[in-house]
Structures are given as structure tokens and as C-alpha cells.
Amino acid sequence: MSDSKFEPRIVGFLCHWCTYTGADLAGTTRQQYPAGIRIIHLMCSGAIDVVYVLKSLLDGADGVLIGGCHPGDCHYQTGNLKARRRIALLRSVMETLGLDQERVWLRWISASEGRLFAQTVREYDGALQSRGQNPLADEWDL
Amino acid sequence: MKTTVVDLSADNFNSEVEAFLTRLLASDLVGSLLVPKRTTGGDNYVHALIKNPALLADTDIGAPVMPVQAARIISNLTFRDPGEKIGVVVRPCEARALVELAKFKQITRESLVIIAVDCLGTYEPKVFSGLVKAGRNPALDLRKQAQAGACRADAEASFRAACEICEYPALDTSVVDIVVGIWGVDTEKQLYIEASDVMAEALSSRSVLTFNEQKNPRRQELVATIKGERIKARDQVLGDFRSRVNSIKGIQELLSTCLRCHNCMINCPICYCRECVFRSPTFEHTPDQYLGWAKDKGAIRMPANTVMFHLTRLNHMVISCIGCGMCDTACPSDIPVMSLFRTVGDKAQKMMAYEPGRSYDEPAPATTFRDSELVTEAGMSGH
Known part of the structure; x- marks a missing residue:
């Protein structure tokens, strides 16, 4: 383990209409991005409950990426903007308690932005490489 | 907002309030009242849903104990239209919880006449019980102090931690219908009440209460001072907590x-x-x-x-x-x-x-x- 390079594990909660389709496009157009992302398909970024983000982090995921439509493009009108409030709140809670809020990212990626999806995952992977493994991964008492 | 100062005609503050609540219950403004009432055991006050005015005896709107947050009870009573108006006697934190529950559609605001009483602090139920058993009258002790300034807990007890840093010792009538003021009021002699314009009109037209427009200038001043002190105390508590719980280790120690x-x-x-x-x-x-x-x-x-x-x-x-x-x-x-x-x-x-x-x-x-x-x-x- 110590010899091998740290490969961050990212849980991706992606909305059906934009980012998930964008991730699909990244695949079909053979964009390269780190394999450490595990994608969970949601109908809308606004459907995310933070309980699942927290579960991922407390179980040891190195980062959580929530992907939604650009503002104005939400299939359900404004789910993404409600998600933004929820994520801002989550990061605020984390900051007050001294938890690393950079382990939660929210990004707008459209269905046509396969390249941006791949680039975002590469960028997040890089950011998490420099932060190192999620310290919660080794905590049993949670 | 309309105000009134009533000179006590009854024996004491509680009797005057009881008389007011009895008139309110007899009017068509409410069909029932939710009021803190002394338990049969005698060492606690719990909210009682009262229909029979005779059972307004042994109620105390300012008993410094909160065994249950009244907003929870009121949610149970009004999450659907109860079919009649319920008058509820609450403290500021309970009224503020009602405002939040209204937004979540957990109460029917239209079914309520909210009476907020100035809060002088509360004891944990077991502490309150202990004081009563030791022969004290915690509600009366605090009311006497509240005329002059901030209330100190009984020498052998302390208030709940939340009360020590509460910035809302009193409310105005913006989110409630009626306010019973205690801070700065000589409750041996007077009862001070504020009501929203609509409620004041309703109360006067039914002869429940006359609004003589007398104000209590001491109350506002005193509440502002107490609020300032509480904010200072709050910032101290929050600052201490922040420096203690600022990592996963801190969270683990806390829990x-x-x-x-x-x-x-x-x-x-x-x-x-x-x-x-x-x-x-x-x-x-x-x-x-x-x-x-x-x-x-x-x-x-x-x-x-x-x-x-x-x-x-x-x-x-x-x-x-x-x-x-x-x-x-x-x-x-x-x-x-x-x-x-x-x-x-x-x-x-x-x-x-x-x-x-x-x-x-x-x-x-x-x-x-x-x-x-x-x-x-x-x-x-x-x-």
C-alpha cells in the first residue's frame, strides 16, 4: 500500500439530465479521467439529502462531487439552486466543526460538457491527492 | 399594538391572570386554553389543555420550568385545523418555535391565539422540583426580582444553560397576539399586557380586557439591557465551544x-x-x-x-x-x-x-x- 500511489476515492452524485449525461458523453468521446470516482445517479442535484454525503465521508470517501445543471437549465426549474443552499449549509457546518469542507464539491456540468466533466474529475482528483487520504477513513468511533 | 396596565383587583398576580384567562375562555375568541398548571404532585408545572374554567386554578403562566417545549404540543393540537381556536400561553422560545413550525405547515396559525409571557429563566424539572420541595416559590421569587432587573437563580440552583444565553427574554406582538410583560413590572400591584391591534379590538369589544394605553417604560429598557448581557454570555459560550470542538477528535470527545x-x-x-x-x-x-x-x-x-x-x-x-x-x-x-x-x-x-x-x-x-x-x-x- 505504501509503495502504490494514493488514488482518491470520489463519490459522485450526478443529476440525470445534465452531469450524468455529461459523464456519459465523456465516456463515449473517450475522455480520460481518474477511475477513482464512483457515480451515483440522481434525477436532480436538488434530490440530494446530505445524509448520503455525510455517510460517504464518514465511511471514508476522500471526496464527494455533486454535479447538477447550470443555473437556469434545471429540468425541474430550480432543484440545482436548492442544492446549492444545502451544500453551502453542509460546508458551513463542516467548517464550524473543523472538518475539511474541500471534501465536498458542487459543480455545474451540462449534458454537452463531457470534456468539462473529465477535466473536473481530474482537477478534484489532483486536489484530493494533495490533501491526502480522508482522515475519517481510519476512525472507528463515529 | 395596544397596551394596558391593570391594577390588581384580585389577591395576587396569579389570580388576576386567572380572572383574565377565565374571561377569555368565556368569550368566543377561544374554545380552550393551553396553560402551565401545577401537577397533582405539586412539584412541577405542565401545560394543561383546559376547557372548564374552574380548572384554571393552580395555573401559573410564569412558572420557571419547561418540562416539554409547548410548540411540540401545539403542533399535535393544530397540525390539522382543530375546529376551534385554542389560546396558548407560551414563553418566547416556544413562540419562536411556533413561527418555524408554521413555515413547515406543522401548526395552523389561524387556530391559535398566542399569549407570550416574558421569560425570567427556567430550571431543569428536577431542579425546580427540588426547590419546591425545599419550600421555595421559584415563580414568585423571580417575579419579585424582575421588577428591578436581571433575575438570579436560587442560591442553591442554576438556570438551564440555554436560558443563560437566551437573547429573547421578551417578545413584542409581531409574531404573537398577546404579550404579558413581567420585566420591570411591579407584579405585586399590576398586570401589564400588550396586544396586536386586531386582538386588542377583539378583547375590548368582548369586555375581556380594556386597553387604557398605559405603557411600562421600564420594561423596554430592562429587556434591552438583559438582551445585551445575554449576547455577551452567548458569545463567550460559543467561543469556548468553538475552540473545544474544532476537529473530528473534538466531535468524538463531545459525543x-x-x-x-x-x-x-x-x-x-x-x-x-x-x-x-x-x-x-x-x-x-x-x-x-x-x-x-x-x-x-x-x-x-x-x-x-x-x-x-x-x-x-x-x-x-x-x-x-x-x-x-x-x-x-x-x-x-x-x-x-x-x-x-x-x-x-x-x-x-x-x-x-x-x-x-x-x-x-x-x-x-x-x-x-x-x-x-x-x-x-x-x-x-x-x-
């Missing part, structure tokens, strides 16, 4: 003795869900799931998800936390849950420019949004 009884959630007036996700099938895991997690980490605390329970509850309701401290009262392990929520809530509420309990018209932050906001807070600036 070390958590029993996972869910009492903090059950007693919280804001945690209104009929079925909490933590008591739903989502968290009914199979044996192989537990064993899998134990294998991944080498070991897991059982019952699982203790930190997650508290972090999730923070995310779900801290924005609406009115700081009543029922979580502290309910915790059998004396975990300072209220300090946790007030500290996290302080930052989160400022971020959303939201003050829980302030207004019925401000939507709950989770139900709304603005087009361009929170970009930095959500970690999206530069993207």
Missing part, C-alpha cells in the same frame, strides 16, 4: 457518552418529521452490511452512525434552531447539544441572513433560493 437514545431529536420542537430517517428502513441495515463496514475500517462503533446522526440533524434543522435547549434537558448523558447547535447555527444562520422565529413571512431557507448567492460558500467561486 463520547452519547447513548443514541434520540431524546434530543424527540424533544426538539423543530425536528418535526413524523418518521426520522434514522428510525426508518434506510437505517435498518443487514448483518452483512455491518460486518462489511467493520471489515473496511477494522472496527465500527455500535450502534453505528452516532456522529452521522448528530451531523445530519445539524444539517436538517440548525437553520431553524431557536435555542430552547430542550436537547440539553433531554440528554441523559449531559452532552451540551444546545451549545453544539447554537455554535453551528450562529454561522449558518448568519450565512443565510436568517433569524429563526423572527417572522412568519420569511420562508424557511431550505425551501427557497436567490439566483446569485452562496457561490463562495458552496465552494464554487472560480468555477
Whole structure:
């Protein structure tokens, strides 16, 4: 383990209409991005409950990426903007308690932005490489 | 707003209030009253839902004890239209919780006549009981002090931690119908009442109360002073908490003795869900799931998800936390849950420019949004 390079594990909660389709496009157009992302398909970024983000982090995921439509493009009108409030709140809670809020990212990626999806995952992977493994991964008492 | 100062015609403050409540109950403005009433055991006050005016005896609107947050009871009574108006006597934190519950459609505001009483502080029920058994009259002791200034707890007791840092010792009539003022009032001689214009008109036209427009100038001044002192005390408590709980280790130390009884959630007036996700099938895991997690980490605390329970509850309701401290009262392990929520809530509420309990018209932050906001807070600036 110590010899091998740290490969961050990212849980991706992606909305059906934009980012998930964008991730699909990244695949079909053979964009390269780190394999450490595990994608969970949601109908809308606004459907995310933070309980699942927290579960991922407390179980040891190195980062959580929530992907939604650009503002104005939400299939359900404004789910993404409600998600933004929820994520801002989550990061605020984390900051007050001294938890690393950079382990939660929210990004707008459209269905046509396969390249941006791949680039975002590469960028997040890089950011998490420099932060190192999620310290919660080794905590049993949670 | 209309005001009135009533010179006590009855023997004492409680009798005068009882007479007022009796007239209110006899009017068509309410069909029942929810008022703190001395228990048969004599050492506690609980909210009683009263239909028969004779049973207004032994009520005390200012008993300094809060065994249950009245907003929870009122939610049970009015989550559907109860078919009649209920007059409810509450303290400021209970009224503020009602404002939040109205936004979540857990109460029917139109079914309520809300009477908010100035709060002089509350004792834990067991402390209050002890004082009564030792022959004290905690309500009367505090009322006498409140004429002159801040109330001190009995020498052999202390107030609940939440009350020590509460910035709302009194309300005005913006979110309630009637206010009974105690701060700065000579309750040996007078009863001071404020009412919204609509309620004042309704009360006068039914001869429940006459508004003579006398004010109590001392009250406002005193409340402002107390509020200032409480804010200072609050900032001290929050600052201490912040420096103590600022890492996962701090969180683990804080929750070390958590029993996972869910009492903090059950007693919280804001945690209104009929079925909490933590008591739903989502968290009914199979044996192989537990064993899998134990294998991944080498070991897991059982019952699982203790930190997650508290972090999730923070995310779900801290924005609406009115700081009543029922979580502290309910915790059998004396975990300072209220300090946790007030500290996290302080930052989160400022971020959303939201003050829980302030207004019925401000939507709950989770139900709304603005087009361009929170970009930095959500970690999206530069993207």
C-alpha cells in the first residue's frame, strides 16, 4: 500500500439530465479521467439529502462531487439552486466543526460538457491527492 | 399594538391572570386554553389543555420550568385545523418555535391565539422540583426580582444553560397576539399586557380586557439591557465551544457518552418529521452490511452512525434552531447539544441572513433560493 500511489476515492452524485449525461458523453468521446470516482445517479442535484454525503465521508470517501445543471437549465426549474443552499449549509457546518469542507464539491456540468466533466474529475482528483487520504477513513468511533 | 396596565383587583398576580384567562375562555375568541398548571404532585408545572374554567386554578403562566417545549404540543393540537381556536400561553422560545413550525405547515396559525409571557429563566424539572420541595416559590421569587432587573437563580440552583444565553427574554406582538410583560413590572400591584391591534379590538369589544394605553417604560429598557448581557454570555459560550470542538477528535470527545437514545431529536420542537430517517428502513441495515463496514475500517462503533446522526440533524434543522435547549434537558448523558447547535447555527444562520422565529413571512431557507448567492460558500467561486 505504501509503495502504490494514493488514488482518491470520489463519490459522485450526478443529476440525470445534465452531469450524468455529461459523464456519459465523456465516456463515449473517450475522455480520460481518474477511475477513482464512483457515480451515483440522481434525477436532480436538488434530490440530494446530505445524509448520503455525510455517510460517504464518514465511511471514508476522500471526496464527494455533486454535479447538477447550470443555473437556469434545471429540468425541474430550480432543484440545482436548492442544492446549492444545502451544500453551502453542509460546508458551513463542516467548517464550524473543523472538518475539511474541500471534501465536498458542487459543480455545474451540462449534458454537452463531457470534456468539462473529465477535466473536473481530474482537477478534484489532483486536489484530493494533495490533501491526502480522508482522515475519517481510519476512525472507528463515529 | 395596544397596551394596558391593570391594577390588581384580585389577591395576587396569579389570580388576576386567572380572572383574565377565565374571561377569555368565556368569550368566543377561544374554545380552550393551553396553560402551565401545577401537577397533582405539586412539584412541577405542565401545560394543561383546559376547557372548564374552574380548572384554571393552580395555573401559573410564569412558572420557571419547561418540562416539554409547548410548540411540540401545539403542533399535535393544530397540525390539522382543530375546529376551534385554542389560546396558548407560551414563553418566547416556544413562540419562536411556533413561527418555524408554521413555515413547515406543522401548526395552523389561524387556530391559535398566542399569549407570550416574558421569560425570567427556567430550571431543569428536577431542579425546580427540588426547590419546591425545599419550600421555595421559584415563580414568585423571580417575579419579585424582575421588577428591578436581571433575575438570579436560587442560591442553591442554576438556570438551564440555554436560558443563560437566551437573547429573547421578551417578545413584542409581531409574531404573537398577546404579550404579558413581567420585566420591570411591579407584579405585586399590576398586570401589564400588550396586544396586536386586531386582538386588542377583539378583547375590548368582548369586555375581556380594556386597553387604557398605559405603557411600562421600564420594561423596554430592562429587556434591552438583559438582551445585551445575554449576547455577551452567548458569545463567550460559543467561543469556548468553538475552540473545544474544532476537529473530528473534538466531535468524538463531545459525543463520547452519547447513548443514541434520540431524546434530543424527540424533544426538539423543530425536528418535526413524523418518521426520522434514522428510525426508518434506510437505517435498518443487514448483518452483512455491518460486518462489511467493520471489515473496511477494522472496527465500527455500535450502534453505528452516532456522529452521522448528530451531523445530519445539524444539517436538517440548525437553520431553524431557536435555542430552547430542550436537547440539553433531554440528554441523559449531559452532552451540551444546545451549545453544539447554537455554535453551528450562529454561522449558518448568519450565512443565510436568517433569524429563526423572527417572522412568519420569511420562508424557511431550505425551501427557497436567490439566483446569485452562496457561490463562495458552496465552494464554487472560480468555477
